[in-house]
Amino acid sequence: MNRNAALAITACAAVVALWFLSGNDIEAIKPDAQTSTREGNTLTIGTGSVSGVYFPAGGAICRLVNKGRKSHGIRCAVESTGGSVDNLNALRANDLDMAIVQSDWQFRAVNGTGRFSDAGPFSDLRSVFSVHGEAFTVLARRSSGIAAIADLKGKRVGVGRPGSGQRAMMALVMEALGWRRKDLARAFEFATSEQHRALCAEEADAVVYVIGHPNGVINEAMGACETVLVEVAGAAIDDLVKERPYFAHAVIPGGMYKGNAKDVKTFGVTATLVVSAKLDADIVYEVVKAVFDNFDEFKGLHPAFGHLERGNLVRAGNSAPLHDGAVRYFKENKLF
Numbered sequence: 441m442n443r444n445a446a447l448a449i450t451a452c453a454a455v456v457a458l459w460f461l462s463g464n465d466i467e468a469i470k471p472d473a474q475t476s477t478r479e480g481n482t483l484t485i486g487t488g489s490v491s492g493v494y495f496p497a498g499g500a501i502c503r504l505v506n507k508g509r510k511s512h513g514i515r516c517a518v519e520s521t522g523g524s525v526d527n528l529n530a531l532r533a534n535d536l537d538m539a540i541v542q543s544d545w546q547f548r549a550v551n552g553t554g555r556f557s558d559a560g561p562f563s564d565l566r567s568v569f570s571v572h573g574e575a576f577t578v579l580a581r582r583s584s585g586i587a588a589i590a591d592l593k594g595k596r597v598g599v600g601r602p603g604s605g606q607r608a609m610m611a612l613v614m615e616a617l618g619w620r621r622k623d624l625a626r627a628f629e630f631a632t633s634e635q636h637r638a639l640c641a642e643e644a645d646a647v648v649y650v651i652g653h654p655n656g657v658i659n660e661a662m663g664a665c666e667t668v669l670v671e672v673a674g675a676a677i678d679d680l681v682k683e684r685p686y687f688a689h690a691v692i693p694g695g696m697y698k699g700n701a702k703d704v705k706t707f708g709v710t711a712t713l714v715v716s717a718k719l720d721a722d723i724v725y726e727v728v729k730a731v732f733d734n735f736d737e738f739k740g741l742h743p744a745f746g747h748l749e750r751g752n753l754v755r756a757g758n759s760a761p762l763h764d765g766a767v768r769y770f771k772e773n774k775l776f
C-alpha cells in the first residue's frame with residue numbers, strides 16, 4: 441500500500457444501492473470440469489456480516505464467476521462470517537476456500553504475529569487481489585458530546601464481535617492510546633447489524649466499524665438518529681500508522697453521508713481476497729479473470745468500489761505471496 445496516499449475511499453454519491461445476490465444460477469455444472477474445491481466445484485467465499493461491505497463484495501465476485509459457469513464449471517457462493525480474524529482461522533482449518541480479510545490481519549496471519557502468534561505463520565496463505573479501502577470508523581450519538589477519539593474514554597462503546605477485524609483493530613487503537621479495557625465504561629460486542637440500533641436506543645454512546653465507504657449501515661444509522669462521524673487523529677494514531685506498513689491515513693469525505701458535511705480524518709487498511717496455496721490454480725485464475733475481465737461491471741456492484749483501479753489491486757495490501765493462479769492472469773494481462 442502506498443502509505444502516503446489516502447485510502448481509496450470513494451467520493452461517489454451516498455446513495456447505497458441495494459444489492460441482491462443473483463439467485464438464478466440455474467446452468468448445469470459442466471460435468472467434465474477439471475477444477476476442484478473442498479466440495480467438488482462449489483467455491484465458498486467467507487465474508488462478514490450481511491450488513492457490511494464484505495458480504496456484497498463476495499456476492500459481486502460470485503456473481504461474475506457464476507456468469508462463466510458454463511465454461512469453467514465453478515459454482516461460487518458466499519458465506520456470512522464474523523469477519524477477518526474468523527475468516528483467516530477458517531481458511532487455515534480448510535473450512536473456507538476463499539475469504540475477504542483486512543490487509544493488516546493478512547499480514548499478521550502470514551507472519552504469525554499479534555493474535556496469530558500462538559498459531560505461528562500461516563505459510564500457505566496466498567493473496568489473490570485487494571479490493572476496497574476500509575476506514576477505522578467511529579460513529580457517535582450527537583448527544584454524547586464525543587468529537588474526537590480521546591473522548592471515548594469512560595464511554596459505552598460497541599467494539600465489534602470477537603473474530604471481527606474491527607474488534608481486533610480497536611484493541612490496537614486502545615493500546616496506542618495507553619488505554620485498558622476499564623478505560624471504557626462498557627465495551628459491547630454487538631454484531632455489525634446491531635451496532636446502530638444500540639446507538640440510537642442510547643445503549644451505546646459510540647460504535648466502531650472497519651468498513652468501506654459509502655455503505656448501508658452508516659447511511660442507515662445517520663438517518664435513524666442524530667449521529668456524527670468522529671475524527672481518529674493525533675500523535676498516537678500518527679505513530680500507529682508510521683510504525684506499521686499496513687496502515688495508512690484515510691479520510692471519509694464530507695458530503696458522503698447526510699448530516700456529515702466535513703471531511704473526517706481517520707486511518708485504515710485495505711480489504712483483500714485471500715486463499716490457501718492448496719486451492720487449485722485454475723480456480724483462482726477463473727475468479728481473477730471473472731473480476732478483472734469485467735472490471736467496470738464489478739465496480740458498479742457496490743458504491744465502495746466506485747474508484748477502484750485494476751492495476752492497484754494487484755499489490756496494494758497484499759503481504760502474503762500472490763497465488764499462482766492470480767500470477768498467471770496478471771502476467772498474461774501485463775499487470776504484474
Ligand code: GLU
Pocket residue numbers: 487488489491492493494495522523524525541542574603604605606607650651652
Ligand atoms: N473489516 C471488517 C472485519 O473484518 C468487516 C467489514 C465488512 O463486513 O465490510 O471485521
